[in-house]
Amino acid sequence: GAGVSQSPSNKVTEKGKDVELRCDPISGHTALYWYRQSLGQGLEFLIYFQGNSAPDKSGLPSDRFSAERTGGSVSTLTIQRTQQEDSAVYLCASSTGTGAYEQYFGPGTRLTVT
Amino acid sequence: GDSVTQMEGPVTLSEEAFLTINCTYTATGYPSLFWYVQYPGEGLQLLLKATKADDKGSNKGFEATYRKETTSFHLEKGSVQVSDSAVYFCALSVYNFNKFYFGSGTKLNVKP
Numbered sequence: 698g699a700g701v702s703q704s705p706s707n708k709v710t711e712k713g714k715d716v717e718l719r720c721d722p723i724s725g726h727t728a729l730y731w732y733r734q735s736l737g738q739g740l741e742f743l744i745y746f747q748g749n750s751a752p753d754k755s756g757l758p759s760d761r762f763s764a765e766r767t768g769g770s771v772s773t774l775t776i777q778r779t780q781q782e783d784s785a786v787y788l789c790a791s792s793t794g795t796g797a798y799e800q801y802f803g804p805g806t807r808l809t810v811t
Numbered sequence: 812g813d814s815v816t817q818m819e820g821p822v823t824l825s826e827e828a829f830l831t832i833n834c835t836y837t838a839t840g841y842p843s844l845f846w847y848v849q850y851p852g853e854g855l856q857l858l859l860k861a862t863k864a865d866d867k868g869s870n871k872g873f874e875a876t877y878r879k880e881t882t883s884f885h886l887e888k889g890s891v892q893v894s895d896s897a898v899y900f901c902a903l904s905v906y907n908f909n910k911f912y913f914g915s916g917t918k919l920n921v922k923p
Binding site: 700701730732737738739740741742745753756788790797799800801802803804805 | 815843845847854855856857860862900902904910911912913914915916
């Protein structure tokens, strides 16, 4: 079956512009995660959705970052007024539920802010 | 705060050598521990996991034991293959799995 998909695969934007990154999880997966991977660094946890709800948004780096999930499926990560330090690969993962379930990762969106 | 520290790479080994990648953690409460692997050109995938102290996770010849006394979850394999060349990430989850923490990754190169 289809895995986690993300779009766009690459995004180049000018500093100060807003960007939207999309994640389509595996059908039926109730949990969805967003991570950021900066060059040479590990994965930074951003936010987690159970259904359409995000119990804890404290992982988002600043108030320029927001995320939503609709219909228990597609999720959008929005970065407003992008800065150069936002340049990174943004990864999405989904799993069948909360707990120690395997997360299935998408291919990521590479964001470059010029 | 909660965190994961893993040995820096790259690690270069010859085929059939013994592998250890060290991972230590700091966590409040009782975390679950994971190893994820990213093969060249592919996305991250779960390699193994352990959810309580003294549990051993194993998969594809890899093993890791959850050691609460040393706060460690070291990854081992007795005989590596060229196909094991990848980046390995140690991770933990706390607070009812609302948050995950990943290490910085260790790149493994296995030479024939």
